[in-house]
Amino acid sequence: MAKGLTKRSVDYSQWYNELVAKADLAENSAVRGCMVIKPYGYAIWEKMQQELDRMFKETGHENAYFPLFIPKSFLSKEADHVEGFAKECAVVTHYRLKNDPDGKGVVVDPEAKLEEELIVRPTSETIIWNTYKNWIQSYRDLPIKCNQWANVVRWEMRTRLFLRTAEFLWQEGHTAHATKQEAIEETQTMIQIYADFAQNFMAVPVVQGVKTANERFAGALDTYTIEALMQDGKALQSGTSHFLGQNFAKAFDVKFATKEGNEDYVWASSWGVSTRLMGALIMAHSDDHGLVLPPKLAPIQVAIVPIYRSEEDLAKITEKVDVVVANLKKRGISVKFDDSDNRKPGWKFAQYELKGVPVRLAVGMRDLENGTVEVARRDTLTKEVVNMDGVDEYVADLLEQIQETIYQKALDFRAEKTTPVETFEEFKSVLEEKGGFILAHWDGTSETEQKIKEETKATIRCIPLEGDKTSGVCVYSGKPSEQRVLFAKAY
Template sequence: MAKGLTKRSVDYSQWYNELVMKADLAENSAVRGCMVIKPYGYAIWEKMQQQLDKMFKDTGHENAYFPLFIPKSFFSKEADHVEGFAKECAVVTHYRLKNDPDGNGVVVDPDAKLEEELIVRPTSETIIWNTYKNWIQSYRDLPIKCNQWANVVRWEMRTRLFLRTAEFLWQEGHTAHATKQEALEETETMIQVYADFAQQYMGVPVIQGVKTANERFAGALETYTIEALMQDGKALQSGTSHFLGQNFAKAFDVKFANKEGKEDYVWASSWGVSTRLMGALIMAHSDDYGLVLPPKLAPIQVAIVPIYKSKEDLDKISVVVDEIVLKLKQRGVSVKFDDSDNRKPGWKFAQYELKGVPLRLAIGPRDIENNTVEVARRDTLTKEVVAIDGIDDYVTELLDVIQDNIYKKALDFRAEKTTEVNSYDEFKEILEKKGGFILAHWDGTAETEQKIKEETKATIRCIPLEGDKTPGKCMVTGKPSLQRVVFAKAY
């Protein structure tokens, strides 16, 4: 176990907080509720960003950038949207500071009050649809498929690094279409992109589904979601895609001339994931020894640690390692040869274990004589001595095996923690004793949904798109239910 790291079984929340900081991912800043993402944490986020960006562009999207500040009046134009975000907004009221005449430092200049307050971006639908009005006149201008990588501010009072902070990084896609069908297809396409990324790159299995009316995005007609299960049995919403209908087009009077020459409002979608994915990555895979990173997102996929007593030994090892490093880099593997002399090998082993490096190679003089190297896997904590000849083939194949194994382990855990129930008493018992995803019938009413939430703190995570669609009876009211939905306690 990593030195000083609380065990998950003792205090999962404390384990998470300690791991984020001890693995050099992030730390709290001087600004309450905001975080500093440290270089190693940001390197993981960059790997996520690069892959997602490629997937967006492969599906026909382009990157753009829109203002951080949004006029307050824009939020008044879409009633549901402003209701959903009003309590989380940071507001700019003045544009200048001045020295306090009494010598008490800097104060806000009362004469520098803005004519209209500006909202620090909590999400960009309003500013973007105000912009799209200038871009769209006819069907020939559609579709518009923009994405932006940005930061947003939602004034959270209770925060946790990566999972919920007042400021966080994300991407938000905003698309405009000529027809309802195109906008719906875009919404569904992007939730599939998110699911593919989560499963193929993060190694995190997800359930795709639709949010209930109570849980959907403010201003959306439909919200699609991917829901992941963490090791403490709680769910984490890991990405959302929203069908916005014509709500924002009507709010900002965005019309176009269709092929028949008739005027109509544009159809819209929006979709996004954030640095919350970092939290998902940590909580889905890591253990009491530290991070466990899937190779596809690990900043360092292979760390090589020399074992030596003299400079002569190190020189001999370095000649061999340089060849290994060259071969691995030619295969697209990110590798670090740690020949620093300020730490002992044992400390380095523990550090790379803590940081979740998928493979660690150790090599000493005896290994050079035997033409072998010791390979340690982070996912299984097992070691094996293998021949140096063909090490590039061995390592690249093993990284694929580790990627698959990490996903399978998370998938098996989810299967173990997924339970079908038929009564409310059984639901409450499973929720308390086992947790995880609970599949149960619900009568489709907001009243029953709210009752369950108030009494158990569990929410409907989604109405799954796939799986058992057999009708039944609501576990609470006994009324007809179209299908089972996914309940869980959630972050």
């Protein structure tokens, strides 16, 4: 048991907070609501970025960069968009400070007021569509498929490391298309990429679906989402992809000449995932001993701990371990040989467990005599002694197994915590006693959705794309329902 780490069963959110701190992922900063992502946490984010970036480029996207600041007037050009974001915008009003005439420090120079105030981007649709206007004249200029890796600011009242911070890192893709169909296909392609990434790299199973009107992105016609289930039974929206129709093209007057010689507004999509994925990763797999990382995203995949009495012993062990390290690296496995002498092996074992390192090798004099290595896997906390010869191949296989095992475990957990219900009584009791995802019929109205939210605090996470499509009657109103939708309490 990790010293000082609160058990999940005692206080889940405290467990999360302590884990983020103790595993050296992130910490609160001097700026309210803003986090410092520490090197170990950032290394995981970099691994996510690398893979996503590769997937974006494989599907024909290019990276670009747009400004941090957005003129205030841009935001208000799309009515729903400004409505959605206005309440959480940071605003730049001045461009200069001066010495405080009354004494120490500096004050805002009232002489230096901006003619037009600037919004710190909460998202970049407006500045990008203002720019795209200049890039697009003809259907030959389309499609445009840009992505940017950036920070955004949404002035949240209550924040939690990774899950909701006032500033966060993300990528936002913004595409422009000649046809509605193509824009819809792009929107769907990207949500599929997010789902693939979540499942194959993060080992987090997700439900793909469409958001209801209430939960839709401000300015979108349709929002596709991937929803993941955390160990406390709450849902986490982990990625979204929006079909924007011609809303932003109309707001920013972006027209193009069609093949037929007509003029038409451009069709748009946008899509993003953020450092919130870190929260999903942490809460999906980790246990009371600490972080559990999927091998594909672990900054250190293998930690090697030497066990020795004398310097001579260490030298002998190091000689053997160097070969193992070289062989592992040849296979593209990231490995850390921890020969620091200021910690005992037991401390190191606990530390690498806390940090979620998938595989730990221990090598002592006993192993040198027997030609063996002790192999411990983080996900099951089991240990085996194997031959040192060929341990690199053994570890390579094991890493794949761990990736698969933790995905399967998360999938089983979700299956167990997904409950179809037929009545509102059942809905409430399942939500109360079991939590998790609830599949229920819904009459399709915002009123019913709102009522259910008020009475139970559960929201419609999405209308799933896959699964049971049979019709029924709404659990709340008794009116006809086309298919079951996914309810849960959410982060």
